[in-house]
Amino acid sequence: MYAANFFPSDEALSSIDGCPIAIKDNILVRGLECTGGSNILKSFVSPCDSTAVRKLREAGAIIIGSANMDEMGMGSFGFYGANGKMVRNPINTDYFAGGSSAGSAASVRAYQTLASLGTDTGGSVNYPAHCCGLFSLKPSFGRVSRFGQMLYSSSNETTGPMAHSITDVHTMFDTIQGYC
Numbered sequence: 001m002y003a004a005n006f007f008p009s010d011e012a013l014s015s016i017d018g019c020p021i022a023i024k025d026n027i028l029v030r031g032l033e034c035t036g037g038s039n040i041l042k043s044f045v046s047p048c049d050s051t052a053v054r055k056l057r058e059a060g061a062i063i064i065g066s067a068n069m070d071e072m073g074m075g076s077f078g079f080y081g082a083n084g085k086m087v088r089n090p091i092n093t094d095y096f097a098g099g100s101s102a103g104s105a106a107s108v109r110a111y112q113t114l115a116s117l118g119t120d121t122g123g124s125v126n127y128p129a130h131c132c133g134l135f136s137l138k139p140s141f142g143r144v145s146r147f148g149q150m151l152y153s154s155s156n157e158t159t160g161p162m163a164h165s166i167t168d169v170h171t172m173f174d175t176i177q178g179y180c
Contacts, residue, residue: 015171017060022107022116024100025066026073027159028148029053032063036150037071037100050148052117052159052176059175064113067103073119073152074100089132098131100124101162105132108162115163115172121153125160135169136162145179 012018023029026036028046030053035041053063068087087102089095090110097106101118105128108116118125120138129136138160151157161172 013060051145070100099128
């Protein structure tokens with residue numbers, strides 16, 4: 001990650017201090033609308049951060065917004081969301097970005113963010129990352145807190161990072177893992 005400390009007199013909080021990060025729309029971000037890609041939750045504004053988002057903020061990351069997704073994580077292409085628009089692949093816009101975490105992958109591939117968080121039940125982090133030429137990680141169940149995540153399948157849902165390099169994925173994972 002690029003340590004972008006905007007305040008030269010202060011020391012960087014971490015290697016992700018100042019880095020823009022996108023968050024899939026089923027992970028709670030305090031003060032942002034969180035719809036899970038569904039019109040039924042259109043007016044829901046999160047009162048709190050998920051544990052993963054809180055840890056990113058504490059490390060100095062800048063949460064730039066929620067990324068589009070398939071409604072409630074049920075889809076494989078990135079075009080079943082509330083806005084009815086397919087998430088186009090930034091590499092070639094004739095193609096989709098893949099998986100319910102398509103918006104998270106597309107934001108990184110389009111260089112709108114340096115990394116993103118997605119959620120994964122059956123490939124929804126790895127598949128869109130692959131479609132967009134990125135690196136990703138689906139952590140083993142229990143390695144990352146699911147507090148503040150809208151769960152599709154509570155027995156195997158995880159939160160995982162996507163980025164341009166495996167080093168950046170590792171840095172993101174080190175930041176979000178654990179429960180405290």
